[in-house]
Amino acid sequence: MSIAGRVSTLRRPRDLMEERPPAAWTARIVTLFPEAFPGILGLSLTGKARDQGLWGLDTIDLRPFGLGKHKNVDDTPAGGGAGMVLRADVVGPALDHAALGTPEDRTRWPVVYMSPRGKPFTQAMAQRFAGAEGMTILCGRFEGVDERVLDHYAIEEVSIGDFVLTGGELAAQIVIDATIRLLPGVLGNQASTEExxxxxxxxxxxxxxxxxxxxxxxxxxxxxxxxxxxxxxxxxxxxxxxxxxxxxxxxxxxxxxxxxxx
CATH class of the missing domain: 1.10.1270.20 (tRNA(m1g37)methyltransferase, domain 2)
Known part of the structure; x- marks a missing residue:
């Protein structure tokens, strides 16, 4: 079956966006669990800022890109070993889908994979992300994602600490929270972020x-x-x-x- 046939039920990112100013900073999340979002991001000041259109959130469900009758998204590791690995021919089309309408320039739109082997997430990194127009975050599961996806899309790997989570969704919310609070108007008092x-x-x-x-x-x-x-x-x-x-x-x-x- 063609990729188009496999994702025909998935709405385009443009349709996923809630009404908000076109220039609003936006996070696009590729995940097996879109229902995990907005999570804590929908509460308090960040939730209010989202309602006001100061930032946006789009989730791209990985499952509809899955293969076969059961929409499989993973397979056993090449060379053997425990666990399962997200397939390149599933994650790749999902990332292509997430890229629709976004700048190719990674300084304007970073593409990130949450990984314990990535560069440590820092305040400077959050400031860099906040200075972009938005970002795409790939949330891994199981033993991770096929390395060829990371290489092909030149994805930036980011870690929130020297520990392992069951998936990248919680880590993605941490990165988004640290980033969007730096956007003008989100906290109300911009001076607080400077101190x-x-x-x-x-x-x-x-x-x-x-x-x-x-x-x-x-x-x-x-x-x-x-x-x-x-x-x-x-x-x-x-x-x-x-x-x-x-x-x-x-x-x-x-x-x-x-x-x-x-």
Whole structure:
């Protein structure tokens, strides 16, 4: 059966899009579990921003691209071994489908595969993704996807940590959340993204709010002083100390950057 015949019941990405401004940043997710989305992304500020058209989400169900009567999407690993691998002749057409109407330039539209062997996801990476027009994320399952798909489409592999999940859907939601909160208007107060962890290579300073005393613990006096210069200096010192003790890797990178700037 032709690929066209196998996917005739799948709506085009244009039909999948909800009404929103044409320029809205959009995530397209290729997944066996489209019902997993929007998940947490549909709640709170990110959900409200999506309703307002500040960003969009399209899911491309991998199953309709499956082969045969049972729409099989995977097969046993070449060379033997446990588990199953997503087939190239299934994932490839799904990615072609997801690419409809998107720029070929990967700086304008990154294509990412969530993988524990990928580059560690960072704030800088989220900023790069937010600067694009949107992105496509392939969510793996089982033992992963046929390597030829990754090579053929020059897909960028991204990891959220040194551990293994049952699939890429949760990881994709993490990447999307970290990215869309950087889009103008999503958080409401853009200044908040400029002061939080990793924005300047350091972990964020401690935060406090009312009551002034709780369980015998008082808010640091400097924060109650109203002296903005002292407050800024205290916060900076706290960020540096927390980064130095908790994330020596970030601290070393911060020091190296400081020396380079001298």
């Amino acid at each position: 939080e962890s990793f924005s300047h290579g350091l972990l964020e300073h401690p935060q406090y709010t009312r009551p002034a005393e709780w369980q015998g613990r008082a808010i640091p006096e400097v924060l109650m002083s109203g002296h903005h210069g002292r407050i800024e200096a205290w916060r900076r010192a706290q960020s540096e100390e927390i980064t130095r003790t908790r994330r020596p890797d970030l601290w070393d990178a911060h020091i190296a950057k400081q020396k380079k700037g001298d």
